[in-house]
Amino acid sequence: MTLGELLEAAVLKAGDRPFLVQIGQANTVSYELFNRQVNGLAHGLRALGVLGGESVGVVLPNGPELLYLLFAMAKLGGVLVPLNPALTVQERDELLTHAEVVVLIGDMEVLDAHQNLPRLRAQVTVGERRSGAVPFESLLVPSEFTPDLEVAASDPVALLYTSGTTGRPKGCLLSHDSYVIPAHEFVRWIEVTPEDRFMGCLPLFHMAGQSFAASAVAGGASIALVSKFSGSRFWEQVHQSGATVFRHLGEMLALLVQSPQHPLERSHKLRAVYGGGARAELLDAFQKRFGVRVVEGYGLSETNTVLANSIALSKEGSIGKAAAYHEVRIADDGGHEVAVGSVGEIQVRKNRVMMREYFKAPEVTERAFCEGWYLTGDLGYCDEEGYYYFVSRKKDIIRRRGENIAPAGIEDVLNRHEQVGLSAVIGVPDRFGGEDIKAFVMPTEGSELSVDSLLTWCRMHLAAFKVPRYWEICENLPRTATNKVNKGMLRAQRTLGGVEHEVQLERT
Missing domain, CATH: 3.40.50.12780 (ANL, N-terminal domain)
Known part of the structure; x- marks a missing residue:
């Protein structure tokens, strides 16, 4: 139909x-x-x-x-x-x-x-x-x-x-x-x-x-x-x-x-x-x-609803059972299904409900699948009754007010500012139980970078819902052994010991 x-x-x-x-x-x-x-x-x-x-x-x-x-x-x-x-x-x-x-x-x-x-x-x-x-x-x-x-x-x-x-x-x-x-x-x-x-x-x-x-x-x-x-x-x-x-x-x-x-x-x-x-x-x-019943589920643009509870059958804290049209598994990084109760990536078998492809991006489409399983990038586990539970996001995406936001896109804009040497953007908890955006920014040597100038720059080049609310200007950013910015440390600490600035943003 x-x-x-x-x-x-x-x-x-x-x-x-x-x-x-x-x-x-x-x-x-x-x-x-x-x-x-x-x-x-x-x-x-x-x-x-x-x-x-x-x-x-x-x-x-x-x-x-x-x-x-x-x-x-x-x-x-x-x-x-x-x-x-x-x-x-x-x-x-x-x-x-x-x-x-x-x-x-x-x-x-x-x-x-x-x-x-x-x-x-x-x-x-x-x-x-x-x-x-x-x-x-x-x-x-x-x-x-x-x-x-x-x-x-x-x-x-x-x-x-x-x-x-x-x-x-x-x-x-x-x-x-x-x-x-x-x-x-x-x-x-x-x-x-x-x-x-x-x-x-x-x-x-x-x-x-x-x-x-x-x-x-x-x-x-x-x-x-x-x-x-x-x-x-x-x-x-x-x-x-x-x-x-x-x-x-x-x-x-x-x-x-x-x-x-x-x-x-x-x-x-x-x-x-x-x-x-x-x-x-x-x-x-x-x-x-x-006095209203809440029914929880889980899905993506690529898949529509994957997991759902129902009015008749639901389990507290879970995101539901697999929809009749989806086959779901929890797998490790090697693509092997893990034991019941163990945390792994939520993966979905390719089927006709899922997206046909990422448009004009065959390589990206191919990378999204592993032997016919779509890699959601989300971590979870399944109990002995077949109910699934969400744990965290595996991929570097911030979900703010219903929008999925890629930190890399914001960092690209920040790094184009003439007084920015390097930036890192992470998701931080907001007071509503969701996520907000924080930017760590290293100025170029000798510059007098201000949060106001960064905010003006972002508003010129980013949609309003992508503009960071929290800012920290820092001398250095922590690095991994391969010299990448250590975002795991930033997420764990949330601050590098500097002054965190919170700005008022447009309502979106």
């Missing part, structure tokens, strides 16, 4: 039942109307010259446009390339060029910034009109007819960029199977019914947000979209939307648990929260305070 077929199957059952709900707006979009608008958008994109297998780039905040585009591209047989609007123009330009996008969709500022993409045929504007660009709403004309195109479940439907340890983003090329098969399993784990209403605030330019939306369709449920998570407005939004199911990141639960009492925090319909990255004690505190 393709994503387009998933939607049409839901329409046959749901018909005029609500599907898309905008909080604060009286109007809802039924399954039937949403499907007809998706058809119209697919025809409109086809008229702009988008052919099967070609890519459409999108730079938009969370909103219904991304949901329409995901299913329209699915019916068209094209590939959706959604990018985080918080990326810099240079970062976006490199990714849009690499993805070979033929149509770009965004606001006027985005379109003005990316007029010279090598394969670009057309631009579509959302919001303010722009000369030479097609208004998005003109493409959203309802049509009864699905495009007469052959699309297979194994065909690519999305290209999602995720940071790698080299600092260069990797494009995960995902098929319809990557979404549809896990969506049906999610319905089973959470016991979703057509009476459920999902509240989606995770970005639709990430796997978690897209997969959550596909799961709503698989269950015939409705979905209320929120532009971004807000701890102060969360319970008000839950109440206004009538949400029953929510998808979290661990930091979100921490923020809610630490927030002052809200008059609506026990007056709601929310029955289940699904997500990953929350500590066992945090889950317990959340469930006791708000």
Whole structure:
């Protein structure tokens, strides 16, 4: 089944039942109307010259446009390339060029910034009109007819960029199977019914947000979209939307648990929260305070959900059992499965749910697998009942507020500063139970380097969510026997004995 077929199957059952709900707006979009608008958008994109297998780039905040585009591209047989609007123009330009996008969709500022993409045929504007660009709403004309195109479940439907340890983003090329098969399993784990209403605030330019939306369709449920998570407005939004199911990141639960009492925090319909990255004690505190069941799982952009608990069966502290469509093992560095209870790398057998490849990166794709097993770079262990537990990250990635950030990319920017001799970036604990970013910087000899100048430099060259919060200017950085920066020592000590500066960052 393709994503387009998933939607049409839901329409046959749901018909005029609500599907898309905008909080604060009286109007809802039924399954039937949403499907007809998706058809119209697919025809409109086809008229702009988008052919099967070609890519459409999108730079938009969370909103219904991304949901329409995901299913329209699915019916068209094209590939959706959604990018985080918080990326810099240079970062976006490199990714849009690499993805070979033929149509770009965004606001006027985005379109003005990316007029010279090598394969670009057309631009579509959302919001303010722009000369030479097609208004998005003109493409959203309802049509009864699905495009007469052959699309297979194994065909690519999305290209999602995720940071790698080299600092260069990797494009995960995902098929319809990557979404549809896990969506049906999610319905089973959470016991979703057509009476459920999902509240989606995770970005639709990430796997978690897209997969959550596909799961709503698989269950015939409705979905209320929120532009971004807000701890102060969360319970008000839950109440206004009538949400029953929510998808979290661990930091979100921490923020809610630490927030002052809200008059609506026990007056709601929310029955289940699904997500990953929350500590066992945090889950317990959340469930006791708000009376909502939390179901933990584990997955990556490359794999969608790999491990999950369920409403019916779960184990405290675990990230669940292997999903029916995945084979999982814990292995040592030599690729040998370790004994039950022993810590090793979480590895996943290659299958049709996983990404097809890292786009235009065959060597990187090959290195990601060992004899057919995908190397997640995460350490964990499995107990005698088949439940898995996350221990730590093996690879050098910082996860901050739901974003995977490569320290190497930040170090590359810092090292280009004329007064920086060398830098090292690590993840440090934040007060919400997640991670934040600290930079250690060695000045060049004789320079008078300041944190203010470093901050200005980073804001010029990095997306806001990549800018370090903590800074330490130091005379030397610890080295390993092979003269590499000893990040293990930096993580263990967190300081080299100098002054740690904390800066105020933009809200992201």
